Amino acid sequence: MRSSSKYEEQLSTFSKNSRVVLVTGGAGFIGSHTVLVLLEQGYQVVVLDNLSNGSYEALTRVEKLVGKRLSFVKGDVRDQSLVTSIINKYKISDVLHFAGLKAVAESTLNPLQYYSVNIEGSLALLQAMVENSVKRFIFSSSATVYGENAKIPYREDSSRGTPSSPYGKSKAAVEQILEDLAQADDSWQICCLRYFNPIGAHNSGLIGEDPEGVPNNLLPYISHVAAGRYSKLNIFGGDYKTPDGTCRRDYVHVMDLAEGHVAALQNLVAGFDVINLGTGVPVSVREMVAAYEAVCGKEIAFEIAPQRAGDLPEFWSDCAKAKQKLSWEAVRSLKEMVEDTWQWQTKNPLGYHNEE
Numbered sequence: 001m002r003s004s005s006k007y008e009e010q011l012s013t014f015s016k017n018s019r020v021v022l023v024t025g026g027a028g029f030i031g032s033h034t035v036l037v038l039l040e041q042g043y044q045v046v047v048l049d050n051l052s053n054g055s056y057e058a059l060t061r062v063e064k065l066v067g068k069r070l071s072f073v074k075g076d077v078r079d080q081s082l083v084t085s086i087i088n089k090y091k092i093s094d095v096l097h098f099a100g101l102k103a104v105a106e107s108t109l110n111p112l113q114y115y116s117v118n119i120e121g122s123l124a125l126l127q128a129m130v131e132n133s134v135k136r137f138i139f140s141s142s143a144t145v146y147g148e149n150a151k152i153p154y155r156e157d158s159s160r161g162t163p164s165s166p167y168g169k170s171k172a173a174v175e176q177i178l179e180d181l182a183q184a185d186d187s188w189q190i191c192c193l194r195y196f197n198p199i200g201a202h203n204s205g206l207i208g209e210d211p212e213g214v215p216n217n218l219l220p221y222i223s224h225v226a227a228g229r230y231s232k233l234n235i236f237g238g239d240y241k242t243p244d245g246t247c248r249r250d251y252v253h254v255m256d257l258a259e260g261h262v263a264a265l266q267n268l269v270a271g272f273d274v275i276n277l278g279t280g281v282p283v284s285v286r287e288m289v290a291a292y293e294a295v296c297g298k299e300i301a302f303e304i305a306p307q308r309a310g311d312l313p314e315f316w317s318d319c320a321k322a323k324q325k326l327s328w329e330a331v332r333s334l335k336e337m338v339e340d341t342w343q344w345q346t347k348n349p350l351g352y353h354n355e356e
């Protein structure tokens, strides 16, 4: 990968014929795994990332794993003139938009920042695309857009609900903007992928999830307990109306997700669509703890703590649409998700920082 201090980044080995995909947020968790699969599939990739929560090292490792080069531009997705220059320079044909902020609790404390990055960022990107007649777009959405009252399993034909957090509202708002855009101009090809709970890591153990500070999400937190960095896990709520009293979620391997993006890209059609990416299988927090213990061979100490504000007792995906429209389904088991998470943790106890 070639990088320059400013915007310029050229990949000399681009061949003239293959599609050039702009991946915003490609240095982050899901983006980096998707970049890997895109390169493996023969796409040329340009990553735009401000590295606020991503790592240049992740992209270096992706290049090593695949044996191919990508282009990297350090910058903010809200910078429309930068995006325009990238689209022109690299002759971008397709955009995968991962760049955004994702910490739910933080979004309630700093909603303006979340609306700015997640909504203004999407608008700037879309406006730059309009200027340059690039109209193939895949958006990182979330199961959170179903809101609090949707029927389980979540199906794409139920309407968007009202998510409880500014984070969730920003995702629902961008989906609405995209729907309106496709309505106004039928030459757009737009797909919103609604992720359930992405976990796991590439099975090389070289790329994975590297949260800043104390992790908010379950798997990174359990990993740190298993690694001895924290003494115990707080399980948020043991009195939900679920089989074992703890929340149930649909955890999906990040490599399955990455492959889901390439399937979505290959099956993009005119108009606006939303597609769930999940496994359809609910797993409780206690089941996840047990699965992790089985893989790492250690006891995960935990305590039942009060419920976390905004948590829903349970939800999971109806996966029929992804199978029908993308010929995609998650194939990696819970055991593989946990094994790959643990391998990533043990090989990179400090995430990417030990090499930066």
Ligand code: NAD
Binding pocket: 024, 025, 026, 027, 028, 029, 030, 031, 048, 049, 050, 051, 052, 053, 054, 055, 075, 076, 077, 078, 097, 098, 099, 100, 101, 102, 117, 121, 140, 141, 142, 143, 195, 196, 197, 198
């Ligand atoms: P991540 O934080 O690891 O990746 C996001 C990337 O975007 C980071 O590399 C970050 O540096 C970059 N970024 C942030 N603000 C930017 C800006 N203004 N300009 C340019 N780059 C910027 O998160 P992730 O888990 O890989 O999530 C990717 C996308 O998927 C996000 O939009 C997130 O909201 C969405 N999503 C994630 C989950 C999840 O559980 N991880 C679930 C549903 C949806």
Ligand code: UD1
Binding pocket: 102, 103, 104, 105, 142, 143, 144, 168, 197, 216, 217, 218, 219, 221, 233, 234, 235, 236, 237, 247, 248, 249, 285, 308, 309, 310, 311, 312
């Ligand atoms: C959260 C967000 C969701 C977002 C996703 C990915 C909320 C309400 N939802 O999903 O919008 O798309 O992260 O960023 O925040 N848990 C514990 N102890 C912990 C951590 C988690 O018991 O230390 C439990 C939670 O209560 C939950 C489950 O583990 O039941 C999964 O939590 P988490 O990984 O944070 O994901 P979600 O809350 O499902």
